[in-house]
Amino acid sequence: MVATLEMPETTSPTIVNQPEQVPKAEIERAMIEIEQLDFAYGAHQVLHGVNLNIPARAVTAFIGPSGCGKTTLLRCLNRMNDLIDSARITQGAIRIEGVDINAPGVDVVDLRRRVGMVFQKSNPFPKSIYDNVAYGLRIAGITKRSLIDEAVEKSLRSAALWEEVKDRLHVSGYGLSGGQQQRLCIARALAVEPEIVLMDEPCSALDPIATAKVEELIRQLKEQYTIVIVTHNMQQAGRCSDHTAFFYLGRLIEFDQTAKIFSNPAQRQTEEYITGRFG
Amino acid sequence: MIAIAFKSRRTRRTERVIFWLLRLATYFILACATYIFLDIGIKGSRTVFTSTPPFINLPFLTEPPQTLYVFDYDGKKMTLSDRQFREWKSAHAGVDVEATSVAYSAGGIWPCIVGTALLVIGSMALALGIGISSAIYLSEYSRNGRWIRLVRIAILNLAGVPSIVFGLFGFGLFVIFFGWNVSLIAGWFTLGLMVLPAIITASEESLRAVPQGLREGSLALGASKWQTIRKNVLPYALPGILTSSILGIARVAGETAPIMFTAAYAMKDEMPWQVAKFTDFFFQGVMALPYHIYVVSSKIPQNEYTERVQYGSAFVFLFLVMLIALTSIVLRERSRSRLSW
Numbered sequence: 290m291v292a293t294l295e296m297p298e299t300t301s302p303t304i305v306n307q308p309e310q311v312p313k314a315e316i317e318r319a320m321i322e323i324e325q326l327d328f329a330y331g332a333h334q335v336l337h338g339v340n341l342n343i344p345a346r347a348v349t350a351f352i353g354p355s356g357c358g359k360t361t362l363l364r365c366l367n368r369m370n371d372l373i374d375s376a377r378i379t380q381g382a383i384r385i386e387g388v389d390i391n392a393p394g395v396d397v398v399d400l401r402r403r404v405g406m407v408f409q410k411s412n413p414f415p416k417s418i419y420d421n422v423a424y425g426l427r428i429a430g431i432t433k434r435s436l437i438d439e440a441v442e443k444s445l446r447s448a449a450l451w452e453e454v455k456d457r458l459h460v461s462g463y464g465l466s467g468g469q470q471q472r473l474c475i476a477r478a479l480a481v482e483p484e485i486v487l488m489d490e491p492c493s494a495l496d497p498i499a500t501a502k503v504e505e506l507i508r509q510l511k512e513q514y515t516i517v518i519v520t521h522n523m524q525q526a527g528r529c530s531d532h533t534a535f536f537y538l539g540r541l542i543e544f545d546q547t548a549k550i551f552s553n554p555a556q557r558q559t560e561e562y563i564t565g566r567f568g
Numbered sequence: 569m570i571a572i573a574f575k576s577r578r579t580r581r582t583e584r585v586i587f588w589l590l591r592l593a594t595y596f597i598l599a600c601a602t603y604i605f606l607d608i609g610i611k612g613s614r615t616v617f618t619s620t621p622p623f624i625n626l627p628f629l630t631e632p633p634q635t636l637y638v639f640d641y642d643g644k645k646m647t648l649s650d651r652q653f654r655e656w657k658s659a660h661a662g663v664d665v666e667a668t669s670v671a672y673s674a675g676g677i678w679p680c681i682v683g684t685a686l687l688v689i690g691s692m693a694l695a696l697g698i699g700i701s702s703a704i705y706l707s708e709y710s711r712n713g714r715w716i717r718l719v720r721i722a723i724l725n726l727a728g729v730p731s732i733v734f735g736l737f738g739f740g741l742f743v744i745f746f747g748w749n750v751s752l753i754a755g756w757f758t759l760g761l762m763v764l765p766a767i768i769t770a771s772e773e774s775l776r777a778v779p780q781g782l783r784e785g786s787l788a789l790g791a792s793k794w795q796t797i798r799k800n801v802l803p804y805a806l807p808g809i810l811t812s813s814i815l816g817i818a819r820v821a822g823e824t825a826p827i828m829f830t831a832a833y834a835m836k837d838e839m840p841w842q843v844a845k846f847t848d849f850f851f852q853g854v855m856a857l858p859y860h861i862y863v864v865s866s867k868i869p870q871n872e873y874t875e876r877v878q879y880g881s882a883f884v885f886l887f888l889v890m891l892i893a894l895t896s897i898v899l900r901e902r903s904r905s906r907l908s909w
């Protein structure tokens with residue numbers, strides 16, 4: 290069990306040990322604290338000294354060029370990198386609600402139930418649409434049919450998929466289009482009501498209409514959840530995130546209010562990236 | 569120009585020669601296979617089928633082997649089974665005939681069919697249980713280190729061990745050391761060990777074929793490792809595992825060497841279920857089809873009367889193995905379509 294520690298309403302300074310030139314964002318309450326994090330796949334170091342406080346009940350966007358380590362950092366937050374043999378956090382710590390998630394006593398299964406994830410490569414299970422969404426609930430030990438039915442419908446509605454699939458809930462999730470599969474994976478993650486939702490490019494295969502729906506969903510979700518979203522779409526980051534972190538070559542270059550990042554970034558690299566001059 | 573034309577003509581000729589060599593090699597295999605199947609099919613069906621209804625020689629399938637007695641009487645050549653001969657003698661009291669006896673050449677092969685079925689079921693259950701478990705351990709739990717590499721090398725080497733060596737090993741360990749004598753259970757363990765490497769390798773392959781995304785997706789929803797394997801990995805690997813165990817079944821059913829010292833009797837009068845107490849079931853030897861074929865082909869003097877049971881047994885044996893393979897394929901297709909990969 291991850292013990293829940295009471296966090297003070299305001300944490301400051303908000304970015305711990307951040308080098309002087311990186312401006313500090315005003316964060317009301319940090320849900321996730323990443324401190325001086327180094328991460329390597331074998332000998333290949335991918336993250337370098339990342340310091341970041343991710344606020345509770347808000348949307349934080351990770352942006353940056355391909356290969357800069359966004360997915361890697363995201364997968365550190367629910368310890369998904371444990372599955373990769375050579376992968377190691379070589380230095381630093383990650384705390385969620387004040388608890389070091391890599392400490393020996395931490396129950397990783399419980400951690401992952403609380404920290405949901407939508408993967409970059411959508412991965413529906415070869416089960417029916419219904420069973421896909423119900424999977425996490427059944428794992429959690431819920432057996433009451435009416436409860437599961439209700440949660441399935443609610444999650445599919447949230448993911449803007451209900452109308453398209455309500456008549457074929459019991460056909461395979463593999464029969465859906467790429468974009469529908471992506472929304473199915475979102476619905477599946479929401480069904481277990483995690484506290485934190487990590488979304489790795491959740492709209493990469495979606496058309497503008499579905500994208501708008503998912504963005505709307507993200508805005509609603511932040512009432513209750515802490516959300517981290519990786520995106521290559523600058524407009525999307527602008528539209529639906531409260532804070533934005535810009536990564537480049539495994540380093541956090543800048544982290545601030547989204548409005549600030551997009552209107553008046555402190556770093557030249559950030560500005561060049563968001564205006565499309567590199568990356 | 570001319571040089572190029574010459575060269576291309578030569579290339580073309582090489583091309584044709586190679587083509588024909590490859591083609592002939594393939595046809596050679598086809599010819600051999602056809603010959604074997606036809607030979608066994610034709611000669612075997614003389615034993616297994618009859619020209620009168622029900623067209624199947626039921627006694628051959630349902631009776632135990634008996635000794636055949638051949639003698640001349642009243643200018644006629646008589647061929648009678650053990651039981652018939654005794655009846656005949658009591659009917660013709662006082663008549664003294666000089667009968668030649670041919671072992672196992674009358675009656676049928678029912679105990680051999682039963683014995684082989686028991687050996688296959690037990691050893692496959694054992695091999696699948698242990699094999700799938702260790703495949704899960706190797707591919708899902710263990711981290712690749714020196715120790716695991718050693719285990720893999722051991723498994724690979726085990727796969728290369730000749731079956732007669734398994735037979736000797738089983739004899740030494742199970743029959744002598746454990747004191748199980750020549751018994752079903754000794755045969756199960758010996759045959760099970762023999763197919764274990766194949767099953768582990770195939771199971772691991774099937775497990776690896778399950779996309780990593782399914783594991784990650786399940787774990788990310790708060791499933792434990794074992795829940796993930798049981799609900800989201802194993803069901804999708806099982807069809808592949810079953811397919812590959814087809815080969816295992818054929819091998820277990822077909823090998824003579826591993827059972828000849830550990831489980832097989834040349835002749836046994838009781839059927840396997842005719843035991844005094846339940847535990848005796850596991851500690852009894854059984855007759856088996858491949859061993860029976862071996863016995864009737866090389867352990868008894870050959871003459872015109874032995875061919876009947878030799879080819880009959882081979883025919884039934886071939887048919888059964890093909891039936892098993894077919895069942896597994898059907899099973900696999902079923903589970904495939906249910907999964908709708």
Ligand SMILES: Nc1ncnc2c1ncn2[C@@H]1O[C@H](COP(=O)(O)OP(=O)(O)OP(=O)(O)O)[C@@H](O)[C@H]1O
Nearest residue numbers: 330333335354355356357358359360361362373409
């Ligand atoms: N499983 C892995 N093993 C080894 N190296 C990896 C692995 N996954 C990622 N990397 C390396 O880590 C670096 C960061 O990868 P990551 O997937 O985190 O990038 P990203 O920012 O998510 O990129 P993208 O925007 O293209 O998804 C890359 O150089 C990549 O080659």
Ligand SMILES: [Mg+2]
Nearest residue numbers: 359360409489
């Ligand atoms: Mg990525």
